[in-house]
Amino acid sequence: MKSRWLDRPGSLRRVTVAAVVALALVVAAQLVVPVYGHFAPEAWFGFAAAYGFLACVGMVLVARLMGLLLKRPDDYYGGSDDA
Amino acid sequence: MPEFIVPPAIVMLLGALLLALARPGLRPVIALATPLATLYAVWQVADGIQLTAPFLGYELQLVEGDALRRLFATVFSLMAFGGALFALRQARWQELAAAMAYAAGAIGVSFAGDLIVMFVFWELMALFSTVVIWCGGTEGARRAGIRYAILHLLGGIVLKIGIEGVMMHTGSIEIRALTLAGFDTWMILAGVLLNAAAPPVSAWIADAYPESSPAGGVFLSAFTTKTAVLALILLFPGTQLLVWVGLWMVFYGILYALLENDLRRILAYSIVNQVGFMVVGVGIGTEMALNGAAAHAFTHIFYKGLLFMSAGAVLHQTGRRKCSELGGLYRSMPLTTACAIVGALSISAFPLTSGFVSKSMISAGAAGEHLQVLYFLLMAASAGVFLHAGIKFPWFVFFQKDSGLRPADPPLNMRLAMVLLAALCILIGVFPGTLYALLPYPVAYVPYTGAHVLSQLQLLLFAGLAFFLMLPLMRRTPTVTLDFDWFWRVALLRVARALLAAGEAMRGAAARTLAAASAWLSLRFGALFGTGGVFSRSWAIGTTALWLALLLTVYVLLHYL
Numbered sequence: 001m002k003s004r005w006l007d008r009p010g011s012l013r014r015v016t017v018a019a020v021v022a023l024a025l026v027v028a029a030q031l032v033v034p035v036y037g038h039f040a041p042e043a044w045f046g047f048a049a050a051y052g053f054l055a056c057v058g059m060v061l062v063a064r065l066m067g068l069l070l071k072r073p074d075d076y077y078g079g080s081d082d083a
Numbered sequence: 084m085p086e087f088i089v090p091p092a093i094v095m096l097l098g099a100l101l102l103a104l105a106r107p108g109l110r111p112v113i114a115l116a117t118p119l120a121t122l123y124a125v126w127q128v129a130d131g132i133q134l135t136a137p138f139l140g141y142e143l144q145l146v147e148g149d150a151l152r153r154l155f156a157t158v159f160s161l162m163a164f165g166g167a168l169f170a171l172r173q174a175r176w177q178e179l180a181a182a183m184a185y186a187a188g189a190i191g192v193s194f195a196g197d198l199i200v201m202f203v204f205w206e207l208m209a210l211f212s213t214v215v216i217w218c219g220g221t222e223g224a225r226r227a228g229i230r231y232a233i234l235h236l237l238g239g240i241v242l243k244i245g246i247e248g249v250m251m252h253t254g255s256i257e258i259r260a261l262t263l264a265g266f267d268t269w270m271i272l273a274g275v276l277l278n279a280a281a282p283p284v285s286a287w288i289a290d291a292y293p294e295s296s297p298a299g300g301v302f303l304s305a306f307t308t309k310t311a312v313l314a315l316i317l318l319f320p321g322t323q324l325l326v327w328v329g330l331w332m333v334f335y336g337i338l339y340a341l342l343e344n345d346l347r348r349i350l351a352y353s354i355v356n357q358v359g360f361m362v363v364g365v366g367i368g369t370e371m372a373l374n375g376a377a378a379h380a381f382t383h384i385f386y387k388g389l390l391f392m393s394a395g396a397v398l399h400q401t402g403r404r405k406c407s408e409l410g411g412l413y414r415s416m417p418l419t420t421a422c423a424i425v426g427a428l429s430i431s432a433f434p435l436t437s438g439f440v441s442k443s444m445i446s447a448g449a450a451g452e453h454l455q456v457l458y459f460l461l462m463a464a465s466a467g468v469f470l471h472a473g474i475k476f477p478w479f480v481f482f483q484k485d486s487g488l489r490p491a492d493p494p495l496n497m498r499l500a501m502v503l504l505a506a507l508c509i510l511i512g513v514f515p516g517t518l519y520a521l522l523p524y525p526v527a528y529v530p531y532t533g534a535h536v537l538s539q540l541q542l543l544l545f546a547g548l549a550f551f552l553m554l555p556l557m558r559r560t561p562t563v564t565l566d567f568d569w570f571w572r573v574a575l576l577r578v579a580r581a582l583l584a585a586g587e588a589m590r591g592a593a594a595r596t597l598a599a600a601s602a603w604l605s606l607r608f609g610a611l612f613g614t615g616g617v618f619s620r621s622w623a624i625g626t627t628a629l630w631l632a633l634l635l636t637v638y639v640l641l642h643y644l
Contacts, residue, residue, distance in 0.1 A: 004414050023548060026540045033533040038450030038458060042538060048462075052542035055463035056470045056549035059334075060556055063341035071342065071562040077572060 023049075088133050090146045091124035091156055092191030092204060095163070099183035102176060111171050114179050118164035121190065125156040132196050141256055144196020151377055151523040155313045156193040158381045159186055161507075162305040162388055169392050169500035170298030173399060178218035182302040185211035189306035193313060197256040198246045198271075201314070205242065205278075209235040212307055215299045216291050224294040230572075231291040234277070234284065242274025261318050272319060279311035279362060280355045281328050285335060286568035288354055293347035293404065297395030300347055304391045305384045308354055312361045312380050321368025326457065329366055332359030333464045339566070340471035344406050344559045346480055347394050350387065353430065353472040356464070357383045363461065364445040370524040372448025377522055379445060382437035382511055386429035389504040390476065393423035396497055397480055400490035407559040411485035418492045420481040422501040429508040431473030431543055432465060437508045439539065440515035440530040447528060465539075466546035473543070474550045479559065 005011055027046045036043050098117025105113055128148035136143045163186040170179055188211060191204030209232070216228040248267030250256050261268045280288045292303045319325060336356025340349045357379070364376030396419045397412065398404050413420040425436070432438035442465065449458045492498055511518050519526040550557070612618050 006413070019547075023544055026537065026544055029537055030541075033537050035534045035538050037534065037538060038447070039455050041459075046541070048538040048541035049545040051459075051462065052466040053545040053549045055466045056546045057553065059337055059463075059467050059470060060341065060549070060553045063338045064556055066338055067342050067560075067562075067564070070565040071560065072565060074344075074561045074563060076563055076565075 088127055088146065089124050090134060090191070091121050091128065091160070091194065092187045094124045095121045095160075095183055095187035095190055099180045099187060102180040102183060107176070110176050110179070114167040114171060114183070115164065117183055118160050118167060118186070121163070121186075122157065122160040125153060125160055125190070128153060128156075128194060135196075138199070141197070141199065143200055145200055146194045147196030147258075148194065149523065150521065151313070151316065152193045154377055154381060154521045154523070155309065156190045157521070158384045159189045159193065159306060159309075162186075162384050163302075165385075165388055165392075165500050165504050166298065166301045166305070168503065169301055169395070169497050171496040172494060173497070174296060174298045175218065178215060178296060178299060181211045181214035181218065182299070185215055185302060185306055189310045192310045195258065197258055198249065199256050201258060202239070202243060202246055205310075206236075206239050208307060208310065209239055212303060215302055216295050218299055219295045221294065227291045227294040231287055234287050238274050238277035238284075241270050241277070245270030245272075245274055258317050260320055263319075263322060263324065272322075275311050275314045275318065276328065278307050279315065279358055280308055280332070281362065282331050282335065283567035285332065285355050286566035289339070289343075289348045289351040289566075290568065292351045292354075293345055297399040300350075300391040300395055301388050304350070304354060304387045308358045309380045309384060312358060312365070312376060315362065315365045316373055316376060320365055320373055323366060325362050325366030326454075327366075329359045329362030329364075330457070330460060332356065332362060333461070334467070335359070337464065337467035337471045339564055340475070341557070342562075342564045344561055345404050346397070346406055346409070346476065347391065347404055349406075349472065349476055350390050350394055353390075353468070354387060356468060356471070357387065357430065360442060360445055360461070360464070363457070364448055367445075367448045367452055367454070367457075369448050369451055371451050371528065372445055374522045374524050374526060374528075375441065375444030375446075375448050378441035378518055379438075381518060381521070382429065382441040382508070385504050385507045385511070386426045386437060389422060389426035389501060389508060390430065390472070392497065392501045392504065393419050393426060394476075394480075396493040396501065397490070399493055399497070401488055403488075405559070405561065406479035406483075407561060409480045409486050409488070410483035411481070412488060412490065413481040414485075415489040416481070416492050418498055419501065420477065422505045423477050423481065425505040425508055427473045427477050429512070431469040432539065433473075433543060434531070434536045434539060435509065435512045437511035437518075439512055440518065441511075443530055443535065443539075444528055462542065466542050466549075469543045469546045470550055474547055475557070478550075 006015070027049050030045055034043070035048070041047055095117060098113060098120065102110055102113050102117070128146060130148050130150075132144045132147045134144075134146040136145055163183065166182060167179060170182070185208055188204045188208030191207065192201055195201035195204060213228050213232040213235070216224055216231055218224075219228075245267050246256075248265075248270065249261070252265075252267060261271065263269060263272065277284050288308070292300055295303055315325065332355050336352045336354070336359060340352035340356065343349045343352060361376040361379050361383075364372040364379065394404075396416070397409065400416070401409070401412075403409055429436035429438045432442045446458055446461050449461060515530055519528070610616050
């Protein structure tokens with residue numbers, strides 16, 4: 001198996017840097033391209049970024065809480081199916 | 084009088100039959116030619132009622148055409164082709180034939196002009212989708228298939244009760260927009276929503292679909308839920324309840340997928356999530372929103388099929404389906420990785436992919452009705468889609484840790500099928516006009532504006548940031564997550580067992596009481612009639628006479644009182 005670019009030392013660092021630059025760029029671009037949506041808050045600077053981030057944090061936490069209540073081992077239904 | 088046309092569903096059904104009868108060498112040809120012939124037949128269906136047949140005093144409308152119906156039948160035919168290509172060399176012919184018959188059901192529903200025809204093809208889908216699940220071939224598939232069949236046949240009965248009620252009370256079997264005014268229409272809605280995997284019966288999808296074969300999942304992901312969406316558009320447009328049902332499905336799909344470890348179950352939950360968007364669109368009910376629901380169903384079938392193909396390819400090559408057992412596969416499966424990423428970007432509605440041009444129409448529909456809360460909830464859900472399907476699926480399977488597995492990309496036909504669907508996802512994203520031209524209502528919507536692209540990119544990229552920052556909280560655990568099906572898979576079973584035990588106990592107690600009573604009786608009888616008992620003793624004449632006199636006295640006294 002030939003080595004993949006991503007496996008080479010330093011590649012992961014480069015990807016991370018690129019990702020951070022991309023994040024900064026899409027927010028900064030709002031200075032050039034005006035964002036207007038259907039409702040007022042969408043025009044706020046960085047609104048979609050903040051909203052997307054917070055919504056995801058919220059959903060992960062809710063899922064985590066649900067997991068505490070609702071998660072069962074893989075074989076949970078295994079024994080109970082045969083009457 | 085319309086000229087004679089061949090019902091597209093019949094073309095597909097004949098293909099399924101031929102597939103079963105043909106020599107093995109001919110089967111691949113038939114499997115690929117049938118969906119294409121069906122597609123041709125689909126586009127021969129003009130607007131209006133095209134074919135009728137008398138049945139029980141009704142004039143059945145076997146084929147009725149309009150833009151919406153052709154749109155769904157087109158994507159069903161195309162997906163049958165893609166699925167057949169993917170399954171060509173790996174699936175057994177029984178599975179291929181069943182999948183074709185299943186697709187025939189979906190296409191039959193698409194063109195059904197009345198409720199009776201719709202019901203018949205609806206049940207055809209239920210039957211053959213069950214066969215496709217059983218073709219998974221494992222004990223788990225057998226059991227899940229039985230659970231699936233029970234639920235869907237039950238749903239079919241509910242639908243049938245509703246249809247018969249409407250027939251009796253209105254005298255019409257026409258498919259038209261209904262209002263939730265009485266028992267009949269509620270039953271129809273319940274029957275249709277069951278197939279859409281709406282609450283509380285969403286669990287069947289994550290229970291049954293992941294048990295199918297690698298190719299089976301591709302077919303299953305396309306037909307049942309999307310025909311339900313079509314039925315909702317035809318029967319219940321603008322029904323406000325559907326907005327709430329859809330919202331529930333959207334967030335249910337995200338949260339359950341976040342908790343899931345099995346990669347095809349993640350995709351199954353994400354079907355519920357995506358169908359939720361469509362159901363919201365139907366609930367809003369404006370032309371924009373209905374267009375959005377139809378367009379989203381169209382694009383969804385391709386990218387979800389693509390995602391199921393890449394998951395199927397991984398399963399086919401490694402035999403594994405758990406995130407916790409996979410990872411790092413990009414090294415040896417570059418093409419599968421690329422196709423999975425295209426599917427993942429499409430489902431997340433990244434600009435230049437098909438999801439971007441369809442999902443936003445539903446949001447625009449919400450905005451058009453000034454439903455601000457709904458609009459922002461859908462926006463949050465869009466970020467959540469990227470979270471649970473867009474990143475989670477490719478990340479855990481193809482990147483994450485190095486699982487040490489080095490499977491190659493799958494065989495040629497599977498690769499071709501994936502490339503075909505990936506190309507469609509991108510083509511629709513780049514040239515949305517082709518899709519918009521097929522929609523039922525004229526489209527004035529422009530997806531690519533600087534503002535829309537930029538805010539969508541912000542939303543998604545920062546959702547991605549949240550994913551990687553929260554990664555420690557997302558560690559996969561080998562668990563299942565309880566759902567409403569717990570009530571019938573566990574609670575109902577426990578109640579049944581408790582009732583059985585109670586019955587057993589009561590039977591025991593009754594038997595013991597009976598035994599004790601009969602022992603007591605035989606003792607008493609023995610005392611009365613046995614040797615020396617009151618009735619077997621010999622009595623002196625005098626005593627007898629005395630008793631007789633006493634009885635006569637009592638009798639006379641009673642007589643005069």
